[in-house]
Amino acid sequence: MSDPNERRLLTPDEYLQAQASPEFVELKRRFRRFAFPMTFAFLAWYLLYVLLSTYAHDFMSTQVFGNVNIGLLLGLAQFLTTFVITHLYVAHANKNTDPIADEMRHRLESHEFARRDGTGTSEGATRA
Amino acid sequence: MPDLFAAEESIGEPAINISIFSAFVLVTLIITFQASRTNKTAADYYAAGRNISGTQNGLAIAGDYLSAASFLGIAGAIAVFGYDGFLYSIGFLVAWLVALLLVAELMRNTARFTMADVLAFRMRQRPVRTAAAISTLAVSLFYLLAQMAGAGGLVTLLLGVTGEAAQAVVVVIVGALMIFYVLVGGMRGTTYVQIIKASLLIVGAFVMTAWVLGKYGFNLSALIGGAQDLAVDGRDVAAPGAQYGATGTSKLDFVSLGLALVLGTAGLPHVLMRFYTVPTAKDARRSVVWAIWLIGIFYLFSLVIGYGAGALVGPERILGAPGAVNAAAPLLAFELGGTVLLGVIAGVAFATILAVVAGLTITASASFAHDVYANVIKKGQVPPNGEVRVARITAVVIGAISIGLGILALQAGLNIAFLVALAFAVAASANLPTILYTLFWKRFTTQGALWSIYGGLIICIGLIIFSPVVSGAPIVEATGKSPSLFQPPIDFHWFPLNNPGLVSIPLSFFLGWLGTVLSKERPDELKVAELEVRSLTGIGAEKAIRH
Numbered sequence: 001m002s003d004p005n006e007r008r009l010l011t012p013d014e015y016l017q018a019q020a021s022p023e024f025v026e027l028k029r030r031f032r033r034f035a036f037p038m039t040f041a042f043l044a045w046y047l048l049y050v051l052l053s054t055y056a057h058d059f060m061s062t063q064v065f066g067n068v069n070i071g072l073l074l075g076l077a078q079f080l081t082t083f084v085i086t087h088l089y090v091a092h093a094n095k096n097t098d099p100i101a102d103e104m105r106h107r108l109e110s111h112e113f114a115r116r117d118g119t120g121t122s123e124g125a126t127r128a
Numbered sequence: 129m130p131d132l133f134a135a136e137e138s139i140g141e142p143a144i145n146i147s148i149f150s151a152f153v154l155v156t157l158i159i160t161f162q163a164s165r166t167n168k169t170a171a172d173y174y175a176a177g178r179n180i181s182g183t184q185n186g187l188a189i190a191g192d193y194l195s196a197a198s199f200l201g202i203a204g205a206i207a208v209f210g211y212d213g214f215l216y217s218i219g220f221l222v223a224w225l226v227a228l229l230l231v232a233e234l235m236r237n238t239a240r241f242t243m244a245d246v247l248a249f250r251m252r253q254r255p256v257r258t259a260a261a262i263s264t265l266a267v268s269l270f271y272l273l274a275q276m277a278g279a280g281g282l283v284t285l286l287l288g289v290t291g292e293a294a295q296a297v298v299v300v301i302v303g304a305l306m307i308f309y310v311l312v313g314g315m316r317g318t319t320y321v322q323i324i325k326a327s328l329l330i331v332g333a334f335v336m337t338a339w340v341l342g343k344y345g346f347n348l349s350a351l352i353g354g355a356q357d358l359a360v361d362g363r364d365v366a367a368p369g370a371q372y373g374a375t376g377t378s379k380l381d382f383v384s385l386g387l388a389l390v391l392g393t394a395g396l397p398h399v400l401m402r403f404y405t406v407p408t409a410k411d412a413r414r415s416v417v418w419a420i421w422l423i424g425i426f427y428l429f430s431l432v433i434g435y436g437a438g439a440l441v442g443p444e445r446i447l448g449a450p451g452a453v454n455a456a457a458p459l460l461a462f463e464l465g466g467t468v469l470l471g472v473i474a475g476v477a478f479a480t481i482l483a484v485v486a487g488l489t490i491t492a493s494a495s496f497a498h499d500v501y502a503n504v505i506k507k508g509q510v511p512p513n514g515e516v517r518v519a520r521i522t523a524v525v526i527g528a529i530s531i532g533l534g535i536l537a538l539q540a541g542l543n544i545a546f547l548v549a550l551a552f553a554v555a556a557s558a559n560l561p562t563i564l565y566t567l568f569w570k571r572f573t574t575q576g577a578l579w580s581i582y583g584g585l586i587i588c589i590g591l592i593i594f595s596p597v598v599s600g601a602p603i604v605e606a607t608g609k610s611p612s613l614f615q616p617p618i619d620f621h622w623f624p625l626n627n628p629g630l631v632s633i634p635l636s637f638f639l640g641w642l643g644t645v646l647s648k649e650r651p652d653e654l655k656v657a658e659l660e661v662r663s664l665t666g667i668g669a670e671k672a673i674r675h
Contacts, residue, residue, distance in 0.1 A: 015662075054382045067348075067352035089228060104667070105666050
């Protein structure tokens, strides 16, 4: 991390204050509430698909129409869910996390998270 | 195997192939020169000044990611093995959700140029940076090896070049061009090369897809039926298991591969580095969304191209051609559109290899110059120009190494999608656990990071060395050769799987946890707070450069 003046916009204390602030706790909660369960879900769904392809050969070979079988349809369903999850994530971020993140960033840039009693200094901080 | 590379087996008109490829090279060289005019600072050289737009970067990511392995390897695997080839593309695509949901934006907000910037953020700098740089170099070299192997096979098929000396010359030319793009154009030049290549690749694949589907009345079932008619030994190409279903071991191998594919992408250093070329985290998100759509649609095309090659060319001709499975897409192009379409597809395939190797080279050289030289050796006391100078020298060295490896790789007949899968296994083992722990686990310590990176790297590469990839795979009747690197009677393998992911990825996660709980060191709480706040709010993120 070369050139601390360029890198560190805020003092360590401001970061601690910001981290403990209720809006940051809420931002983190909203981010994780979507990302973690969704990651778990799509990984589980993908692994289920891999395991079915490997160990449920007859089931996956079941023909649905013409030469198209369940395996192929589930594979195409993986594409579909990937596109859907992408869309859901973007909608979630736009609606639930971006507004808090943007607002916090602006307040951080104007050093609103510095301690008011003067124990935390803002020396070394530069403009964003 | 010179007998397989007989001159009459090259297809199409080499002059057309070469001239289309030359046109691509000429156009990209001009653009690279243009791009070089704005290369002034380290941020220009490594991150294209961070003013690539989200849409452009999405295209560039697709260009970086849709390597020769995707285009040639996946289509070939589907053509020959049917369904099992499809799994590669699904793993490669779903993997992007890990990058989108957990990694891209947070890394954009906290890093400057390399993966190590984030991994070392709240740790002891020098050991973690060194470890991250070593694993970056390892993954990039594996990936480069795969691309160069692809270049070798393609050259034989398309340019009518025979004999090992002549092939070596072509690999040297590819390598020299790649070094030139990186030296002169830096990340901006590389980005433009990738954007052009991605556009050509997707358009080319679209044309072939529409053509194939048109021949079968836009009926997927009829297409699969066509592929089924020509399948080897009455193999069921629509059902899983043709490639991996034979034994319990090969089934496990399939699961191992699947795990490596889905967890590898978000740990690939050259993919992560692309996130630093955009102005903000929001643009990083936008670029991943674009990338997911482009890559997903491309893989749907490659499903049709693969079955089309199986139906219209047939697996026997594909396997008999030089380049074997990798020849499926070019052979199909020839079957459909004769020499001209083949020339276009061949030019696109070369462009693909060039663009990907350029991206890999700039990533590896940035990691050496920024992490090892500037931060570990010089402890940050280096003028930015000095760092870029070292990066350029490193790019030449890495280019030379990959030319050497490429010439060696010419002799191995491995499917390049498979070689790339090994690079994914290394990335998922050595990089991903540390990335996730660093971003999401406050207690994670330097020792945990080192154990996870080195442990994952050593276990993964160790298992590959003692796997059938390197020695001891049984001889394939069709070629009379073993697919291993070393031919019989050399056999020192004891690990049964070709892909080590199933073992090495969980072990690396475990080692990261164990190293952390056993370490006496306390995490640096100030740095943890800074990383957390910066990663989620974007405060203090590197800004785009205005020229």
